[in-house]
Amino acid sequence: MPPTRKRSGAPSKTSAVSKSAAPQQSGGQATGLFADYRGSLVKPGGPSVAEIVRAKFDPFDQDEADNRTLAVSTSEAMPAPTSLFTFQPPKQQESRASRASVGRTATGRFQRAAIVAAPRPRTTLLSLPDEILQHIFNLLHARYQSRGPHIPPTDVLRVCKRLTPIVRPIWMRALAVPNPCDELLAGILADKDAANCVEEVDIVLDQAMYRLQLTVLARLSRIRKLRIVDFASHPGNSANIYEAVANLVRQLPLLTQVDLPSTDCKLAAALKDISLKRDLRLEIPWSDWHLCLSQIRLSALRLKGAPVVGSFALTSLKRLELSSVIVHEERAIGRFITDLRQSLPLKHLELDLQDVDGLHDATLFRMRVFLIFRELCDIMADQALESVRISTTLPSVPYPFIKISSVRRLSLAECIALHGSAQxxxxxxxxxxxxxxxxxxxxxxxxxxxxxxxxxxxxxxxALDDANRGLDYPSLPALLAFLVHSSVTSIIIRDVSEPGRQLRYTRDRSEMPYFVGEKWTVD
Incomplete structure (x- = not known):
């Protein structure tokens, strides 16, 4: 079919559209009511209509609206819409990006508001990590042990499966065997974890059942410290008890500290055997210091009770602790000091003089002890002594001492007072x-x-701050002022009533000469 020719008088659809769009292409000039509205608001170089509309109808803050990316640039000419209420931006893609940006901003703002409005999670004991829980229960165990050497109750730990494996090894680390001990020994035999938890044992051996007691203790292979408080036995049966204790000592592979009320040759021989394999710390009365004990390779020795005259071979001794009763027998302590003049690898020296303070002639005894201490200082001046601990009220009488330059750590404990100028x-x-x-x-x-x-x-x-502490306890700042010119860089103040708390004063002499105090909580 031949193509039909259109009449020239009838307008085509294309021409109609072009005519209707002609006003929009006349240099971007709008006409009518919209031209008046736009001309009153839009100025050259100023904000566009899109910005103005969003600023007036946007539900968000103006600051956030300014930060959003607008779809229409202020430098671009805006074509006039066909109606006031039908506004089409020139680029549909940019308008969608703008709406997406607005939506993202709204979502982020609502999320932040929800986070602020939501209640914070409550911190409870079970919400803490295992490391902090171990630290807390170590402090509780130390506080509990300060009241007496026995195990805290473990039944309360069964209510929580998470606490049981954390707290149980800490709670059962120290075991005090009461008398009678049938129920406790039965519990140890029934508890499969006891052998892996118990490390310290205090026990009173009974003459009727000491073999059962020691047999049960032999199952606790991780015992490091054994303290036999007393041998509650008939004098004629003591030899058998010594032999049984000697067998127990040989069966404990990790034992390093033994506290005995008395000894005999068989028990001393057992102690000698384990001392050859590992360092051994022994606490024993002076009266039981036999010649066989003199051959034991000891790393630490604490002598208690009245001293007796004897010969001491202490060639391996690293730690020596002497109680206040050493002042009662001058001949014995003189012989002991003579034996100390040999070359020793001694690192720690402790004088426990608390019992002296309760005597009527305490001042005389204390002065005698410090004369002995002066002789010990004369001996240790050429040794590699590193730490010294003294427990007593110090006499305020000047007496000459040889300087011991090797000591880096000094501990003054218990009855020492700092409430006056003399002290x-x-x-x-x-x-x-x-x-x-x-x-x-x-x-x-x-x-x-x-x-x-x-x-x-x-x-x-x-609990006091530094200022009030200095006012209420003036001896403390006086001591700190004295130590400013010394070589001391760390001062630790603590008390047996608060085993997990300390007050520390530290300084770096290269940076500042004065001490800075801080409170510490330790295990």
Whole structure:
């Protein structure tokens, strides 16, 4: 079919569309009501209509609207729409991007508002990590043990499966066997985890069932410290008990510390056997120091009770602890000091003089002890002694001492008082013996005197800030002022009533000469 020719008078659809679109292409000029509305708001170089509309009707803050990417640039000419209420932006793609940006901003803002409005999760004991739980229960165990050597109740741990494997090894680390002990021994035999938990044992051996007691203890292969409080036996049966204890000592592969009320040759031979394999710390009365014990390779020795004259071969001794009763027998202690003049690898020396303070002639005994201590200092001046611990009230009488330059750590404990100038001077004299001292420990000291009675009140002392602590306890800043010119860089103040809390004063001598205090909580 031949193509039909259109009449020239009839307008085509294309021409109609082009005519209707002609006003939009006349240089971007709008007409009518919209032209008046737009001309009153839009200025050259100013915001576009899209920006103005969004600014007036956007539900979000103006600051966030300014930060959003607008679809229409202010420098681009806006074509006039066909109606006031039908506005089409020139680029549909940019408009969609703008709406997506607005949606993302709204979503982010609503999420932030929801986070702020939501309640914070409550911190409970079970919400803490295992490491912090172990630290907490270690502190509780130390606090519990300060009241008496026995196990805290373990039944409460069964309510939570998570706490049981964490707390049970800590709770059962120290075991005190009561008398009678049938129920406890039966529980140990029934508990399969006891052999892997118990490390310290205190026990009183009974003459009727000591073999059963020691047999049960032999199953606890991880025992490191064995303390036999007493041999509750008939004198005629003591030899059998010594032999049974010697067999127990040989069966414990990790045993390193033994505290005995008495010994005999068989038990001493067993101690000698284990001392050849590992370091052994022995606490024993002076009266039981036999010649066979003199051959034991000891790393630490604590002698208690009245001293007796004897010969001491201590060629391997690294730690020596002497109690206050050494002052009662001058001949015995003189012989002991003579034996100490041999070359020893001694690292730690401790004088426990608390019992002296309760005697009527305590001052005389204390002065005699410190004369002995001066002789020990003369002996240790050429040794590699590293730490010294003294537990008593120091006499405020000047006496010459040889300087011990090897000591880096000094601990003054228990009955030492710091509530007066005389006591402070005595402590200063003691510190001056060790010119290269680096760490000073003050354990359970009395910083204040109320009504003639020394009071510790460590909880009140620790709760105060530095300013009020210095006002209420003036001896402390006086001691710190004295130590400014010494070599001490660390001071630790603690008390037996608060085993997990300390007050530390530290400094870096290269940066600042004065001490900075801080409270610490440790295990």
């Amino acid at each position: 402070l001077r005595a402590v200063a004299d003691m510190i001056s013996i060790f010119p290269n001292l680096d760490r000073l420990e003050l354990d359970s000291l009395c910083f204040k005197q109320c009504g003639g009675v020394c009071t510790r009140q460590f909880d009140i002392f620790l």
